[in-house]
Amino acid sequence: MTAPAPIPLLAVPTVPLLALDTVWFQVAGTVCNLTCSHCFITCGPTNRRHAMMTRAEVRPYLDEALGLGARDLYFTGGEPFLNRELLAILEDALAIAPTTVLTNATLIGPDLAARLRALERGSRYSLEMRVSLDGLDAAANDALRGEGSFAEALAGLRELARAGFDPIVTVAQTWDEADDAAMRERFHDTLRAEGLPRPRVKVLPLFRVGREVARTRGYAETERLTPEHMLGFDIASLQCSSSRMVTSRGVHVCPILIDAPDALLGRTLRESMRSYPLAHGACHTCWATGATCRN
Ligand code: SF4
Ligand code: SF4
Incomplete structure (x- = not known):
């Protein structure tokens, strides 16, 4: 008896939307x-590719x-x-769900911090503030994020x-995987000092898109997901x-691929609730690192 022929697999795996937990x-x-040199969506003072909302x-x-x-x-x-x-938008958001703001914190002074705290106090939901810092000192951080940003x-x-x-x-992982635990500890120590x-540190992988x-480099042809992955x-x-x-512009599959034309899935959230082919190099990074942009 001959073995059954393998079921042919499509070349690109797809991801279903299992539930809309996070927007x-x-x-x-x-x-x-x-104008950080590792910014995966190439943001800057004059980049209006995506408009303010x-x-x-x-x-x-x-x-x-x-x-x-x-x-x-x-x-x-x-x-x-x-x-x-933004503060008015956050007020609307905090009326319906826990809310997080991702910021470089360079514009936050005492007045703004107090207003944010007052917003949170007036809500039944939490307001989390997430701040990017990419080095243990000014030299390391500012090499990526610009002079004075540390x-x-x-x-x-x-x-x-x-x-x-x-x-x-949040810290971009610019070190070898083997040094991960030690680097996290050093960030905690630095922030305490x-x-x-009560510092909380989240390490994010580098996505090889944008700046x-x-x-460093873009994705190699081999850094693509196949059904076997x-x-x-x-x-x-x-x-x-x-x-x-x-x-x-509408609703995209994820925060990483907002410049990929195929990742714009519709004008409304409902229109975007469909499967998506994981054809980008960035998808390989998500798969390999287990990365999520959530807290
Ligand atoms: S602060 Fe964030 S959004 Fe702005 S350039 Fe740096 S990585 Fe990009
Ligand atoms: S880049 Fe990551 S989050 Fe975005 S579609 Fe690919 S696997 Fe999903």
Whole structure:
């Protein structure tokens, strides 16, 4: 008896949307006061590829997210605090779900930190502040994020801590995997020494798209997912199985691929609720690292 022929597998695996747990908003578009050399969406002061979102534009997506059962909301950019309507948008968000803001913290002074804290106190949901810092000292951080950004980010972090937040500090993994535990510990120590009593550190992998391509390299042809990669893999660990990203253009599959034309899935969240082929090099990074942009 001959063995049955193998079932032919399609060349590119797909990810279903299992549930819409998380909705992201590119609320500052691609406008940022920094021009980090590893920014995977190439943000900067003059990059208006994705526009800022107004409160009126965000509102219908919040209503839709609530109706579809979303459990948490994230606001990012660019630099969200460049959006003058951000606090009003956060007020709307905090009326319906736990909310996180991703910021470089360089624009956060005592007044803004206090207003953010007041917003949280007025809500039944939590407001998390997430701050990017990519080095243990100014030399290491500023080489990636620009001169003076280490001191400015730490000043912002201290203001947030004074106002009562325990910010999450996100760090791009620029070191070897083997050094991971030691580097996390060093970041905790550094942040404590800088006056943050309860630091929380989240390490994120580098995505080889956007400006990172010029800094190091892009993806190799071999860094693509095939159906074999998915054998025994828990697809629910991919953030695109449970979240979507809203920009001024519509709804994208995830926060990483907002510049990929095929990743724009529709105008509304409901339109975006379909499977997506994992054909990008960045998908390989998610698969290999288990990375999620969530807290
Ligand atoms: S990595 Fe963040 S802070 Fe840096 S340019 Fe991009 S959006 Fe701005
Ligand atoms: S880059 Fe990551 S999150 Fe985005 S579609 Fe690919 S696997 Fe999903």
